Amino acid sequence: MLPRRSRLTGASSSDRGLPNATVARLPLYLRALTQLRSQGSQTCSSDQLAESTGVSSANVRKDLSHLGSHGTRGVGYDVDHLRAEIAQAIGQTQDWNVVLVGAGNLGTALAAYPGFTSRGSRIVAVVDADPARVGEQVGDLSIESIDQLETIITERSVSIAIVATPGQAAQDVADQLVGAGVTSILNLAPVALRVPEGVDVRQVDVAAELQILAYHEQRKGHPREEAEVSR
Amino acid sequence: MLPRRSRLTGASSSDRGLPNATVARLPLYLRALTQLRSQGSQTCSSDQLAESTGVSSANVRKDLSHLGSHGTRGVGYDVDHLRAEIAQAIGQTQDWNVVLVGAGNLGTALAAYPGFTSRGSRIVAVVDADPARVGEQVGDLSIESIDQLETIITERSVSIAIVATPGQAAQDVADQLVGAGVTSILNLAPVALRVPEGVDVRQVDVAAELQILAYHEQRKGHPREEAEVSR
Structure with a gap:
């Protein structure tokens, strides 16, 4: 043995x-x-x-x-x-500090989600590009300016970032994050991010998931078409 | 050719x-x-x-x-x-009607997301189990009672459901959905759903995605351990 x-x-x-x-x-x-x-x-x-x-x-x-x-x-x-x-x-013997970029609907929903901490991640900062949002409370955190991103990442030992910005801002944000030393990104924006080797990106695209289900629905609803396949 | x-x-x-x-x-x-x-x-x-x-x-x-x-x-x-x-x-030549179950932070964020329609899905109803929430406005929709689920599904030709409830409620909701004829479910609750054959489930678990990134971070941060692997 x-x-x-x-x-x-x-x-x-x-x-x-x-x-x-x-x-x-x-x-x-x-x-x-x-x-x-x-x-x-x-x-x-x-x-x-x-x-x-x-x-x-x-x-x-x-x-x-x-x-x-x-x-x-x-x-x-x-x-x-x-x-x-x-x-x-999976490295869950320590808590990983996460910065959340983009305090829109989805971002604020995630910032308020209680399930991360019990599963090894802790959102330590929420930043947004809109100066009018800075200072606003989201869960236990108050929104900080995206200009502080680099400082936040360094001082709070952030290793993972969540990008919850609109699609057109996501690549710029990713570049900033990578520039500041972040090597893991969870991307919720509906665009593919280009990152250098050594940086891990996971993407969650709810609309794409719905499209995949729609594909299956379409097939279920069209038995005639399915029959033609096997001819 | x-x-x-x-x-x-x-x-x-x-x-x-x-x-x-x-x-x-x-x-x-x-x-x-x-x-x-x-x-x-x-x-x-x-x-x-x-x-x-x-x-x-x-x-x-x-x-x-x-x-x-x-x-x-x-x-x-x-x-x-x-x-x-x-x-x-992928069946995007028609719009697919979607019911969203669970008007918590994540659910309401999704209900307000403008990107679904352009990608073939349309949330036609938001339901919640909490009677106090019924009637509350979420985007263009007002929250309806989960007791109406079956009627909503039938009358609005719903084929896809999003489950955004807490984990402990998700299986019951899935059973109700399947009972009412839904055959595609996007599950955002952090539990695996049991469904009969013929029902498609896609799951999005943001905390799990973060854990996967944490695994990669851990490996990046521990060069000594990595070195031991190759002995």
Whole structure:
């Protein structure tokens, strides 16, 4: 038998770390485990994790084996142990300071969202380009000027930024953020950002998600067209 | 030479339609093409589309060939033609009626977002479980009671729902939606929804996106640990 391995020495981790698909699913497992724990569960099966995340059981087992967690046959995974392991793997043993750029509807909604802190991120500043908004209260923070961006990033050890500006402003903001040393951006503006290598960007585009659903709806509503495909 | 093929008869489309990865990228191309058109471009290359969407050029060409669009060597793609083709493929030749459930911060921010209509979706109702919120104005709509959900869905031909409720309410809401005939759900609540086969769910979890970025940040910030991996 192989000894239990940590993420950092595990044979299944490449030099570049966990597979991206695994990284993208770890937060879902963590969310599910936290929920299971709050319901009093001390162990869970890969099937339970699959059910509560929407990931296939096979992928759950594969992902967790990347962390060195293989579970115990007939018992499953220890919920607390697995939570701690995933939290460590995704860097949730510390809080990450986040700056939010753009205090529009979406930005202010996110700034007020209570769920970030419990999941390892903390919005430490909200900035906006509109001088009239500066000083306005958003949750526990008051809006600061975008002119302060560089100072805020340096002095508050910000490593992650959320861009919630209108589309046409997003690239300029991203350039400023990168210039000030930010290397991770969550982009909520409906444009693709160009960033230098070494900067990670994740994009959330709600309108695009709706378009993807519309594609599926269209297919459901047009059985005749579907029939033609198989001719 | 093969004749130009439409999506519905193309050899590269399986019986089940376009590959999911292609479907997920089509809205990005459409967004980019709309932007190029507004800047006066009449043709564009796959490299330009790649640059403005963040998708690789090879994937751009592969995706568009699924639609039957191969471009012209040295000229590229006709912007208007390609826009129309993608719009048709993803069902954007009609507006899809959307019901938004949950008039919290995020829900009201989305209800007020002007970008949906231009991209094929229209929020036709905002409902909330809190009787005190009913009648309150959100953008052009006034909040309706969740008790009206079924009537709203039927009478306003709603096919897509956005769930922006707290996590603990989301599954009940999803069950109600599916019971009333909704077959596409965009889930913004931080839980995985269980739905019957034939119902499509897309999930947006901003906190999970931040956790994924935190994973990358952690790796960037710990060169010593990274060095250990390669031992």
